[in-house]
Every structure is written in C-alpha cells, then in structure tokens.
Amino acid sequence: MQPPLPGPAMILHRRVVLSAALAAPPLAAPTLAQAPAPTEAPRTLPARLLPVPRSVSAELQHRIAAPYPANWDHIPPDTAGWRALQAASAAEVDPLLPGLIEALRITVTPTTIAGVPAFDIAPRDMRPDRQGRLLVHLHGGGYVLYPGRAGAGEAMLMAGFAGFRCLSVDYRMPPDHPFPAALDDAIAAWRAVTAQHDPRRLGLFGSSAGGGLLLATLLRARAEGLPPPAAIAPGTPWCDLAGEGDSVNANAYVDNVLVSRTGWLGAAAALYAAGRDLRDPLLSPVNGDLSGFPPAILTSGTRDLLLSDTVRAHRRLRRAGVVADLQVLEGQSHAQFLDPTVPEAREAFNEIGDFLARYLGT
Known part of the structure; x- marks a missing residue:
C-alpha cells in the first residue's frame, strides 16, 4: 500500500526543519568533550507487549520467549555473597562443557601463560587455512562470573565453529581481585604470547566484559610498547561501565539476559572499579584513543542492553581510521550468539572467523 501523501502541516514542519538545518553551521564529528549535558525531558512510553519475532530461527525464538534470569536483580550484600554468585556461575556451566567439547570436536588443555591460568583449545581436525594462527581469548561475565573452564566456552565455540586454535585466559576477578588485576593478567599473557609468536598471526577476541577488557588491553599494550594483534573481535563489548549509552535505557527489560543495569550488572561495575572513576579509559575504553588499533569486527543484537x-566503539574505531565491521543480529539479547543451541551462533562465528582470517598472516 502506498503511504499517504504528507499534509500541509507536515510540509510546513519539514520546511522549518530544513531551513534551520541549512542556516546552521556545519557539525563537527562529536567528541566526548563536546557532548553537552542532557537538557531535554525524557520520553514516557506506554506499557506494551513485545512479541517474539518470527524473523529468527525457532531455537532463538525459544530463547527470546524465556523469562528473565531468576537472580538478575539480586545484588550480593557482601564479599561472601559475590563469591557465592561466582561459584554458582561456574557450577551452572561446568556440567555442560563435556558434551559441548565432544559435539564441537575440540580439545581443551589446562595450561599457564606468564603464571596466569589458561586453556589451550584446538580443533581436532585443524583447517589448513587456519594453521599457524592463534587467537587469545578474554572471557565475559561482568568481570566477576565464570572462573576456570566455565569462562572458556566462547573460545570453544570459536575453535569448533571457526577452526582456530585459541588460548583462553582465566584472569583474576573480584571480589578478591578488583581492577587492575584482570588487566594485569591480560597484559602479562599478551606479553608472553607475543614473545613466542609472530603478532601478525595473532588475534584477540572476547565478549561482554571480555570485549571491554580486550580494548583496555590494547590501550595499555600500546602504552607499554607491546605489538598489537593482526585483528580483533570484541563481541558486545562492555566498554562503558558508567552506562551512558542509549540502549542501556532503550533496551532495559527488553534484553532478557542482562535485563537492566539496575541489577547485579551495575553493582559489578562498581565492584570491579574499586573506587576508580568509571569513565577511566582503562575501565571504559570507549573513552580512550582507539587510533592505530587493528582491524575489528564487533557483534551485538537488536535487543542487547549493550548495543550502544x-x-x-564501532564509530570510535571508524573515526580513528580503523577498519571495523559491525554485525547486529536480529532479535538477540546480550551475547546470545554465544548460545550453541541456536543456528545463529554458527553463522556469527563463521562471520567473525572469516574476518579474522583475512587479516591474520599465513
């Protein structure tokens, strides 16, 4: 059906807007320093029902229809509570890993790198075009969840779906090891890996907190004179711990993984920062200078709380002249492309793997 023609009021409105735009001086690319404090009133939205889209696989529809996680709004009251939450996250994931390892036809070997625990993960049948290349992985979990092998699931998917050997870093986390412990471990591992391997054959990837830590690691590596990887893949990076992006509000209670920053996520940011300004670029690397970064592919979803x-991060990389691709997956909440039971996961990792392969030397 053809849309109705605009009436006189709409035509007048467009003329006023166009005239104002033509009269205004050219806009410079926005920077954080130029961004004005918000002065406009917020928008009130009516209550609504949000249907499950038919534009995704049946498996993903099932995930979209799932209720919020039971304890998304439970904030541990003390250190013991955070430790219990951390242990529970590992206990939930660990029993699933043997089946995943077998289904993906990979090997998972505990190791250490520069004194940091890690997992060496490799396909049982290495693809010839992925030989001699290594991806270093930094796991997600709000800087507090998924210790041990439970944090290596994303690297298992990368090895199984995209065919790369991966080294997953089991960095230290709060409540016992707040910032900068995770960054210190990531840098120590990266320093050791680059001493043993040609950086032109190395990639760096991770999602959520792992994506934010990835970007912070590159900022610090550059400051310390360490070589960058050939390419990076930050998935839905938690790169603004202050929560100043649009989707933190626009997708609140739409995302059925993180749900809202008012739950444990916001508390985890404060726990990790340990009193440091949340806008510090080593905590929120979207505020840092991303010039000179390697080619990047970033992944998110239309319902992701961290879509913004x-x-x-993608726009900051592009403005800095960095080659950067962005894939936004239909209907997905936070990091649901890490769910191996949905077909969109293989599609996402194939896309990421092919991007990384284009830039990693042979």
Whole structure:
C-alpha cells in the first residue's frame, strides 16, 4: 500500500526543519568533550507487549520467549555473597562443557601463560587455512562470573565453529581481585604470547566484559610498547561501565539476559572499579584513543542492553581510521550468539572467523 501523501502541516514542519538545518553551521564529528549535558525531558512510553519475532530461527525464538534470569536483580550484600554468585556461575556451566567439547570436536588443555591460568583449545581436525594462527581469548561475565573452564566456552565455540586454535585466559576477578588485576593478567599473557609468536598471526577476541577488557588491553599494550594483534573481535563489548549509552535505557527489560543495569550488572561495575572513576579509559575504553588499533569486527543484537556500547566503539574505531565491521543480529539479547543451541551462533562465528582470517598472516 502506498503511504499517504504528507499534509500541509507536515510540509510546513519539514520546511522549518530544513531551513534551520541549512542556516546552521556545519557539525563537527562529536567528541566526548563536546557532548553537552542532557537538557531535554525524557520520553514516557506506554506499557506494551513485545512479541517474539518470527524473523529468527525457532531455537532463538525459544530463547527470546524465556523469562528473565531468576537472580538478575539480586545484588550480593557482601564479599561472601559475590563469591557465592561466582561459584554458582561456574557450577551452572561446568556440567555442560563435556558434551559441548565432544559435539564441537575440540580439545581443551589446562595450561599457564606468564603464571596466569589458561586453556589451550584446538580443533581436532585443524583447517589448513587456519594453521599457524592463534587467537587469545578474554572471557565475559561482568568481570566477576565464570572462573576456570566455565569462562572458556566462547573460545570453544570459536575453535569448533571457526577452526582456530585459541588460548583462553582465566584472569583474576573480584571480589578478591578488583581492577587492575584482570588487566594485569591480560597484559602479562599478551606479553608472553607475543614473545613466542609472530603478532601478525595473532588475534584477540572476547565478549561482554571480555570485549571491554580486550580494548583496555590494547590501550595499555600500546602504552607499554607491546605489538598489537593482526585483528580483533570484541563481541558486545562492555566498554562503558558508567552506562551512558542509549540502549542501556532503550533496551532495559527488553534484553532478557542482562535485563537492566539496575541489577547485579551495575553493582559489578562498581565492584570491579574499586573506587576508580568509571569513565577511566582503562575501565571504559570507549573513552580512550582507539587510533592505530587493528582491524575489528564487533557483534551485538537488536535487543542487547549493550548495543550502544558496541555501536559507539564501532564509530570510535571508524573515526580513528580503523577498519571495523559491525554485525547486529536480529532479535538477540546480550551475547546470545554465544548460545550453541541456536543456528545463529554458527553463522556469527563463521562471520567473525572469516574476518579474522583475512587479516591474520599465513
């Protein structure tokens, strides 16, 4: 059906807007320093029902229809509570890993790198075009969840779906090891890996907190004179711990993984920062200088609470002249492309793997 023609009021409105735009001086690319404090009133939205889209696989529809996680809004009251939450996250994931390892036809070997625990993960049948290349992985979990092998699931998917050997770093986390412990471990591992391997054959990837830590690691590596990887893949990076992006509000209670920053996520940011300014670029690397970064592919979803973190990081990279691709997956909440039971996961990792392969030397 053809849309109705605009009436006189709409035509007048467009003329006023166009005239104002033509009269205004050219806009410079926005920077954080230029961004004005918000002065406009917020928008009130009516209550609504949000249907499950038919534009995704049946498996993903099932995930979209799932209720919020039971304890998304439970904030541990003390250190013991955070430790219990951390242990529970590992206990939930660990029993699933043997089946995943077998289904993906990979090997998972505990190891250490520069004194940091890690997992060496490799396909049982290495693809010839992925030989001699290594991806270093930094796991997600709000800087507090998924210790041990439970944090290596994303690297298992990368090895199984995209065919790369991966080294997953089991960095230290709060409540016992707040910032900068995770960054210190990531840098120590990266320093050791680059001493043993040609950086032109190395990639760096991770999602959520792992994506934010990835970007912070590159900022610090550059400051310390360490070589960058050939390419990076920050998935839905938590690169703004202050929560100033649009989707933190626009997708609140739409995302059925993180749900809202008012739950444990916001508390985890404060726990990790340990009193440091949340806008510090080593905590929120979207505020840092991303010039000179390697080619990047960033992944998010239309319902992701951190969609704006991903979009803003992508724009900062592009403005800095960095080659950067952005894939936004239909209907997905935070990091649901890490769910191996949905077909979109293989599609996402194939896309990421092919991008990385284009830039990693042979």
